[in-house]
Amino acid sequence: MSAPLHRGLCLSGSLRRASSNTALLQLARSLAPATLELTLYQGLSGLPLFNPDDEVEPLPPTVAALRQAAVGCDVLLIASPEYAHGVPGAFKNLLDWLVGSPEFPGKPVVLINASGRATIAHAALREILTTMSAEIWLDVCIPLPGGVCDTARLAADATVTDSLRETLATLAAELDRISPR
Ligand SMILES: Cc1cc2nc3c(=O)[nH]c(=O)nc-3n(C[C@H](O)[C@H](O)[C@H](O)COP(=O)(O)O)c2cc1C
Numbered sequence: 001m002s003a004p005l006h007r008g009l010c011l012s013g014s015l016r017r018a019s020s021n022t023a024l025l026q027l028a029r030s031l032a033p034a035t036l037e038l039t040l041y042q043g044l045s046g047l048p049l050f051n052p053d054d055e056v057e058p059l060p061p062t063v064a065a066l067r068q069a070a071v072g073c074d075v076l077l078i079a080s081p082e083y084a085h086g087v088p089g090a091f092k093n094l095l096d097w098l099v100g101s102p103e104f105p106g107k108p109v110v111l112i113n114a115s116g117r118a119t120i121a122h123a124a125l126r127e128i129l130t131t132m133s134a135e136i137w138l139d140v141c142i143p144l145p146g147g148v149c150d151t152a153r154l155a156a157d158a159t160v161t162d163s164l165r166e167t168l169a170t171l172a173a174e175l176d177r178i179s180p181r
Pocket of ligand 1: 014015016018019020021022080081082083084085086115117118119
């Protein structure tokens with residue numbers, strides 16, 4: 001019987017259809033080594049506004065699906081834009097829904113900053129995730145070229161693909177080290 005794959009869940013902090021952060025994560029999916037299967041979470045816009053009063057069973061279905069996806073993977077890959085020196089509200093909302101998930105603490109995270117300029121939201125994300133007891137395994141900056149950044153354009157940019165491949169290889173090796181397939 002073949003060894004199981006390691007599984008990663010990609011979380012983009014952007015709701016934009018033409019999001020560069022989402023494009024980068026889509027590219028990561030296609031560049032991931034054969035031992036690492038990446039899935040892109042697509043439910044960000046469907047999450048209700050976080051309210052602790054609603055954090056009771058049964059959870060809203062979209063929240064239950066988010067928690068199941070986040071708990072069921074080996075690692076989270078996160079790439080988010082910066083809005084007004086902060087984490088986009090929609091993405092902070094997602095993270096708030098994960099705070100109360102009993103299985104979240106210890107979750108490995110790869111944090112990707114797709115902009116060399118956006119350092120404040122990135123630092124805030126680190127702080128939030130650390131407070132949530134996530135394990136930040138890798139924290140990388142892969143600055144994207146200016147202008148429209150769709151997956152095809154990024155795939156043709158050797159600087160981006162080299163950085164992404166290196167990050168994914170390091171991640172796959174670490175997953176193999178702690179949990180041999
Ligand atoms: C409302 C708004 C506020 C922004 N604020 C910042 C900011 O404070 N710092 C920054 O570096 N970029 C800022 N940006 C630029 C976005 O972070 C940037 O365009 C990013 O690439 C968008 O990510 P996306 O393509 O994944 O949607 C802002 C963009 C918007 C729409």
